Amino acid sequence: MAKFLLRxxxxxxxxxxxxxxxxxxxxxxxxxxxxxxxxxLAAIPDCDLVEAGxxxxxxxxxxxxxxxxVVSRARAQYNLDKSVPERYVRWVGDLLTGDLGxxxxxxxxxxxxxxxxxxxxxxxxxxxxxVALAIAIPVGVLxxxxxxxxxxxxxxxxxxxxxxxxxFALGVILLQVFALRNRLLPASFDDSTLWTRLHSLLLPSxxxxxxxxxxxxxxxxxxxxxxxxxxxxNMARAKGMPDRHVMVRHALRPSLFSLITLFGLNTGALIGGxxxxxxxxxxxxxxxxxxxxxxxxxxxxxxxxxxxxxxxxVVINFLVDLLYTWLDPRVRVS
Amino acid sequence: MSNAQLSVxxxxxxxxxxxxxxxxxxxxxxxxERGQMLGIVGExxxxxxxxxxxxxxxxxRTAEISGDIHFDGEDVRAIASGHRKHFWGVKMTMVFQDPMxxxxxxxxxxxxxxxxxxxxxxxxxxxxxxxxxxxxxxVGIPEPARRVKQYPHExxxxxxxxxxxxxxxxxxxxxLIADEPTTAVDVTxxxxxxxxxxxLRRDRGMSMILITHDLGVARGRCDExxxxxxxxxxxxxxxxxxxxxxxxxxxxxxxRTIPRxxxxxxxxxxxxEGRPPELVNPPDQCSFAPxxxxxxxxxxxxxxxxxxxxxxxxxACRYPANTEAGRTSFFANEAAGQTVTxxxxxQPSEVN
Amino acid sequence: MIASVPEPNAAIDGAVxxxxxxxxxxxxxxxxxxxxxxxxxxxxxIKDPDVLGAAPRAGLFSDNLLGTDALGRDVLxxxxxxxxxxxxxxxxxxxxxxxxxxxxxxxxxxxxxVVDQLISFVFFSLLSFPSLVLALLITATLSRxxxxxxxxxxxxxxxxIGRLARATTIQFAEREFxxxxxxxxxxxxxxxxxxxxxxxxxxxxxxxLLGMGISIVAEGSLAFLGLSVEGDAISWGKSIVDGSQVxxxxxxxxxxxxxxxxxxxxxxxxxxxxxxLREYTDVKETAF
Ligand SMILES: Nc1ncnc2c1ncn2[C@@H]1O[C@H](COP(=O)(O)OP(=O)(O)OP(=O)(O)O)[C@@H](O)[C@H]1O
Ligand SMILES: [Mg+2]
Numbered sequence: 020m021a022k023f024l025l026r027x028x029x030x031x032x033x034x035x036x037x038x039x040x041x042x043x044x045x046x047x048x049x050x051x052x053x054x055x056x057x058x059x060l061a062a063i064p065d066c067d068l069v070e071a072g073x074x075x076x077x078x079x080x081x082x083x084x085x086x087x088x089v090v091s092r093a094r095a096q097y098n099l100d101k102s103v104p105e106r107y108v109r110w111v112g113d114l115l116t117g118d119l120g121x122x123x124x125x126x127x128x129x130x131x132x133x134x135x136x137x138x139x140x141x142x143x144x145x146x147x148x149x150v151a152l153a154i155a156i157p158v159g160v161l162x163x164x165x166x167x168x169x170x171x172x173x174x175x176x177x178x179x180x181x182x183x184x185x186x187f188a189l190g191v192i193l194l195q196v197f198a199l200r201n202r203l204l205p206a207s208f209d210d211s212t213l214w215t216r217l218h219s220l221l222l223p224s225x226x227x228x229x230x231x232x233x234x235x236x237x238x239x240x241x242x243x244x245x246x247x248x249x250x251x252x253n254m255a256r257a258k259g260m261p262d263r264h265v266m267v268r269h270a271l272r273p274s275l276f277s278l279i280t281l282f283g284l285n286t287g288a289l290i291g292g293x294x295x296x297x298x299x300x301x302x303x304x305x306x307x308x309x310x311x312x313x314x315x316x317x318x319x320x321x322x323x324x325x326x327x328x329x330x331x332x333v334v335i336n337f338l339v340d341l342l343y344t345w346l347d348p349r350v351r352v353s
Numbered sequence: 354m355s356n357a358q359l360s361v362x363x364x365x366x367x368x369x370x371x372x373x374x375x376x377x378x379x380x381x382x383x384x385x386e387r388g389q390m391l392g393i394v395g396e397x398x399x400x401x402x403x404x405x406x407x408x409x410x411x412x413x414r415t416a417e418i419s420g421d422i423h424f425d426g427e428d429v430r431a432i433a434s435g436h437r438k439h440f441w442g443v444k445m446t447m448v449f450q451d452p453m454x455x456x457x458x459x460x461x462x463x464x465x466x467x468x469x470x471x472x473x474x475x476x477x478x479x480x481x482x483x484x485x486x487x488x489x490x491x492v493g494i495p496e497p498a499r500r501v502k503q504y505p506h507e508x509x510x511x512x513x514x515x516x517x518x519x520x521x522x523x524x525x526x527x528x529l530i531a532d533e534p535t536t537a538v539d540v541t542x543x544x545x546x547x548x549x550x551x552x553l554r555r556d557r558g559m560s561m562i563l564i565t566h567d568l569g570v571a572r573g574r575c576d577e578x579x580x581x582x583x584x585x586x587x588x589x590x591x592x593x594x595x596x597x598x599x600x601x602x603x604x605x606x607x608x609r610t611i612p613r614x615x616x617x618x619x620x621x622x623x624x625x626e627g628r629p630p631e632l633v634n635p636p637d638q639c640s641f642a643p644x645x646x647x648x649x650x651x652x653x654x655x656x657x658x659x660x661x662x663x664x665x666x667x668x669a670c671r672y673p674a675n676t677e678a679g680r681t682s683f684f685a686n687e688a689a690g691q692t693v694t695x696x697x698x699x700q701p702s703e704v705n
Numbered sequence: 706m707i708a709s710v711p712e713p714n715a716a717i718d719g720a721v722x723x724x725x726x727x728x729x730x731x732x733x734x735x736x737x738x739x740x741x742x743x744x745x746x747x748x749x750x751i752k753d754p755d756v757l758g759a760a761p762r763a764g765l766f767s768d769n770l771l772g773t774d775a776l777g778r779d780v781l782x783x784x785x786x787x788x789x790x791x792x793x794x795x796x797x798x799x800x801x802x803x804x805x806x807x808x809x810x811x812x813x814x815x816x817x818x819v820v821d822q823l824i825s826f827v828f829f830s831l832l833s834f835p836s837l838v839l840a841l842l843i844t845a846t847l848s849r850x851x852x853x854x855x856x857x858x859x860x861x862x863x864x865x866i867g868r869l870a871r872a873t874t875i876q877f878a879e880r881e882f883x884x885x886x887x888x889x890x891x892x893x894x895x896x897x898x899x900x901x902x903x904x905x906x907x908x909x910x911x912x913x914l915l916g917m918g919i920s921i922v923a924e925g926s927l928a929f930l931g932l933s934v935e936g937d938a939i940s941w942g943k944s945i946v947d948g949s950q951v952x953x954x955x956x957x958x959x960x961x962x963x964x965x966x967x968x969x970x971x972x973x974x975x976x977x978x979x980x981x982l983r984e985y986t987d988v989k990e991t992a993f
Contacts, residue, residue: 037830045842167415183973185922187929188965191945195954195961206951250454253411257449258469258520259442268468272459291837295929299949309838310930313845321845325838333833347459 024341031337038329039114040107046322047103119323124315129323132308137327139208140297140304143220143227144289148282150228151235158232159239160266166244175240178233186292190226190299197222207301223300227292231285238281242274276347283339286332357384358560359408359445359528364420366403366412366584373633377403379584381420382659385528390554390561392571392592394607395581398629401564404581405530408562409447424528443473446526450533452514456505462489462516463501469523488519493549511542515549522553529554532564547574569611572596580604583630583640586659590666600666600673602645626696639670647672647682648692729981732974739971743788752779754786754939762957774944774960775953783939784967790851790940791968795920797855799913802862809863810870811905815878815897824867831864837926844927849935854927858920869912873905907986914979918972925968941968 094100098109113120119129158178162171198206204222209215246252247270255269256262294306301307305324312320366378378400385391393401406412408422410433422429424445432440449455457465466488467481476484482501489497492515505513514534521529531550535543551574554561565571571578572592579589580601588601599605606625627644639645642652649672661667672682691697742749760767761777771781813824831839843857877883883900891899921941927933928942941964948954948961 033826034830034833037826038833041830041834042842046846179976180973183918183976184969185925185972187925187942188945188969191949191954191961191965194949195958199951199955250449250451251457253406254447254449254455254517254520255457256411257409257441257447259439259446259524260468260472261438264468264472269457269460273457287835290835291926294837294841295926298929309841310932313841314931316846318846321842325834325842328838329834332835336833 023344027337027340031333034333035330036111038333039111039326042322042325042329043107043110044103046318047106114326119326120319122312122317122320124312124317124320129319132320133305133324133327136303136305136308136324139210139216139302140293140306142216143224143293143296143302143304144286146217146220146224147227147231147289147293150224151231154228154232155235155239156271159236159243160271162236162240163243163247163270164262164266166240171240174236178236181229181233182237184230186226186230187295187299189229190223190296193222193226194299208303210303219300220302223296223302226299227289227296230292231289234285235278235281238277239274242277243270246270246274276343279339279343279346283336286335290328290332358387358425359385360421360423361404361408362421364404364407364422365418366400366407367417368415369417370633375632376635377584377632378407381581381584381586383579383586383589385560385562387527388558388560389576390551390563390574392575392578393562393564393581394566394568394571394578396566396625396629398583398632399581400584401566401581402532403584405447405532405562405564408530409441409445411447439473442469442526443524444526445528445530446521446524447530447532448514448517448521448534451537452510452517453505453537455517456513458505460504461501462503462505462508466501466516466520466523469520473524484523485519488523489516491553492516492519492522494519510538511546514538514542514546518546518550518553522557525557526559528560528562530562530564533566534563535570536565543570567611568596568607580607583635584632585640585656585669587641587670588666588668589659590668594666598675600668600675600679601641601670602647602672602674602679603641604668605674606644643694644696645694646686646692646696646698647674647679648686648694648696649682650693653693725981725985729978732978732981735970735974736978739788739967740792742785743792746785746789749785751782751785754778754782755937762953762960764957765959771963772957772959774947775950780944780960780963783944784941784964786939787941787944787964788967790934790938791921791924791942792971794851794855794858794924794934794940795917797852798858798920799862799916801856801859802866802916803909803913805859806863806866807870807905807909810867810872811874811897811901813867814871814874815893815901817875821871825871828864828867828871831860832868836861837923837930840923840927841930841932844932849932851934851938854924854932854934857927858923861923862916862920866909866912866916869908870905873908874901877901877904908983911979911983911986914975914982918975918979921968921972921975 091100098106101109110120117130119133121128122132158174162174165171194206197203205215205219206222207219209219243266252265252270255265260269290306293304294310296302297304297306298310305328309321309324311317312324361384362382364378364381365376368375368377381400381404383391393404395401403412403416407416407418408429410429412418418430456462463482463485466485467476467478470476470481470484471478485501486497489500494500494512494515500508500512500516505516508516514537518534529550534550535546538546547570550561553559563571563575568578575592577589578592578595580587580595580603582603588595588599588604590599595604596608599608603625610624625644630640630643636653637655638653639648639657642648645652647670652671657669657671659667659669670679672679686692687698755778757777761773761775765772767773771779771784773779774783809824809828813821834842840857840861843860844853847853878901883896886896886900924933924940925942925945928940928946933940933942944964945961945968948958948964953960
């Protein structure tokens with residue numbers, strides 16, 4: 020067990036390094052961060068020559084010696100004068116101390132931005148998972164219990180259809196129906212109290228949760244149908260236990276394990292979905308923050324937020340794996 | 354109708370599938386007296402499990418069932434459709450072939466036994482757990498107090514099957530159906546488990562149906578043995594009668610597959626030639642005819658009916674073994690070298 | 706043995722269909738028809754999608770069959786023209802994903818060893834990003850032309866496609882017919898192209914359809930983040946965003962609804978056709 024754990028941790032670290040490196044180089048190679056800091060000044064030719072004091076006569080092309088100073092200060096401040104690998108190593112070093120750099124636009128530390136925005140997004144995602152499970156488990160159990168009958172057919176078609184509805188489309192439709200046409204639920208986020216927070220996140224979490232519910236329901240139904248063929252289900256019925264007990268206490272529990280794996284995989288879709296849903300329902304979460312930062316070319320914020328999200332995603336999948344091993348008594352011992 | 358505890362009449366079970374309708378059980382009838390033990394024997398696929406599952410209301414709902422099943426004079430199929438509580442598990446219960454799969458892998462053994470007690474007898478959690486420990490002790494499990502807290506995979510196959518037996522017996526059922534309860538455990542454990550079942554049965558005056566494909570297992574334990582072939586009952590007789598004086602050629606063939614103590618151990622057992630028939634659209638003939646050494650032309654015309662000779666035996670064959678007609682037909686086939694269905698009779702063997 | 710007990714689902718869901726069925730062909734017809742309309746958009750008898758002429762926010766069945774948007778542009782025309790970009794980035798993306806992912810996957814699964822470990826690690830790392838976040842990362846610093854968006858969607862497909870290709874390759878590389886050509890001294894390249902590729906392509910057919918659906922949805926998501934194709938280019942995602950202003954949604958929801966329905970039907974058709982095709986070509990079922 021200890022060896023298994025150690026191997027998994029090493030793997031985790033390797034993947035985290037790869038993920039941060041990918042994110043870092045994507046932003047550094049695909050674009051020039053200097054442009055983001057100093058704007059058009061970055062395009063001044065020969066500034067490096069001016070810096071080196073080599074060419075006094077380039078003022079005419081370099082515009083203004085002051086501009087060159089701005090550029091070189093920016094370079095130094097954001098380590099832009101170093102090579103990309105070196106910057107990466109420095110950046111990881113800072114990262115380990117909790118320093119994600121600071122915004123080009125506002126100068127605020129990225130870690131602070133993340134700390135402020137993240138809880139709202141997390142709350143949204145947790146609520147979405149709750150909605151998804153609250154729908155998927157009962158519907159999945161009922162569908163498997165009535166396999167092949169009308170209820171099962173209807174829910175199967177329903178969840179297949181639901182999987183083809185993009186979550187932004189669902190968001191727009193539910194927003195129109197429940198918030199704009201009939202003012203049943205708020206159309207945008209309200210941070211004033213815990214209650215308003217939960218209340219205004221209800222519709223967005225339903226939007227996010229429905230799609231996930233459909234995938235959970237399909238998996239659960241198939242899994243339950245397999246479990247229902249097992250001898251121990253026959254045994255429970257032969258003992259005269261009522262159907263409800265057999266479905267919930269005997270069949271459902273072993274089928275929940277595969278749901279846990281899907282939970283890990285779905286988290287990626289959930290994060291992506293919450294980016295979009297935050298935009299539609301004006302939720303000032305981490306997703307909205309990234310999008311704004313991308314539009315404003317605020318490179319440290321994008322990088323910091325992406326890395327936090329990707330790390331969270333990797334760690335969740337890691338934990339899901341461990342949880343799976345720990346929860347299933349069959350795997351636990353062997 | 355007799356005053357039998359369980360009486361089954363003209364039971365038919367069909368499964369519509371993509372390949373056609375599987376006629377899994379075809380006109381099976383039998384009675385079981387209180388406190389008796391009936392063995393049901395037959396090759397794989399002969400419909401033993403389907404028969405048992407029909408009695409227990411465990412078939413998938415795609416199954417088409419017809420016929421009458423009465424337990425203590427009550428219509429079992431009506432009980433099933435009426436969703437009556439406290440019938441299965443209390444009056445009648447079943448244990449399955451594989452102890453590895455018949456316990457829920459994610460529930461502790463104790464929980465699996467005590468849930469039955471709590472549901473049927475309304476016991477409290479503590480009382481049910483104490484009773485579970487008692488039950489485990491009765492089926493000969495050492496350290497029962499520790500076992501109730503263990504998960505099934507922590508036990509050996511033999512112990513697991515004991516847990517299953519304890520579970521089945523928890524509510525003192527009147528009839529136990531054991532579907533090949535020992536095929537999945539090794540031979541030494543097999544005998545001990547069967548003896549345990551027999552002992553518990555006698556103590557409680559419980560009736561039992563023992564399903565097996567091994568006639569040897571039925572010998573000495575069952576009061577009566579029914580032989581199934583391709584979904585039909587082909588012979589039924591008191592155990593001693595069946596062993597000493599079988600009539601159906603399939604039964605005699607099965608008897609030849611049992612290892613005999615009086616033969617040296619290297620003597621080869623005689624397997625039954627040919628393969629069991631398809632259950633989809635079976636032709637209107639004796640289903641054993643293609644593999645039967647006695648087969649004559651009229652065996653291919655219509656299914657032979659069960660004939661009841663003297664109350665304690667019945668069989669479905671026109672040229673039964675150990676009779677004059679059977680001997681004549683066999684010698685005729687042997688002389689021709691093959692039967693009407695093309696089965697070759699290679700080396701002259703002992704007369705049946 | 707007598708016929709064995711059939712698959713549980715087969716017993717419950719009735720006969721297992723071995724035909725693709727009419728609904729599959731209906732889906733294919735919808736996708737094909739739409740692609741045709743998209744290509745032929747300039748010659749179709751529809752209004753100009755960019756002309757601001759008509760009354761803004763006209764309802765259904767007015768002068769404009771499916772109404773007009775906030776700027777008075779014809780919704781039907783914009784939806785047909787939107788198909789060009791939505792289907793366009795979707796198919797270019799999936800082709801890119803298939804080529805790169807498929808090639809890497811086959812190489813990885815055929816040669817195994819260090820190459821395999823390296824490629825698998827890249828796949829694993831790519832999959833460690835939530836896909837929309839990865840898309841965002843790539844589009845963030847680039848100008849958002851048709852080709853960058855298509856490329857982004859393609860990159861999203863590389864790892865999942867590559868993994869499937871790798872798994873299928875490994876499965877087939879051990880089969881007798883591949884081993885036989887190895888023994889006969891065939892060159893690796895020849896084995897891959899002649900023996901493996903055809904077999905690996907079979908499951909890819911279904912994946913292409915499913916992946917295209919995912920790409921089309923991803924374009925829509927990017928549009929909501931303001932990261933779809935820039936400028937005047939019309940896509941379904943952008944049309945939905947345009948129609949999702951509060952005023953539009955309350956007063957004339959059809960501006961958003963028409964492209965939503967178009968996208969839903971297309972994704973549904975792709976998913977359905979892909980699912981049927983996967984069942985149809987499933988190696989387990991076809992029994993070798
Ligand atoms: N749910 C089902 N759907 C279709 N056919 C079935 C189903 N259950 C059983 N059968 C068929 O019914 C026939 C009898 O099966 P059964 O399980 O009763 O055999 P058995 O005598 O118990 O054999 P074994 O010794 O292998 O347990 C088999 O041909 C089997 O394929
Ligand atoms: Mg059986």
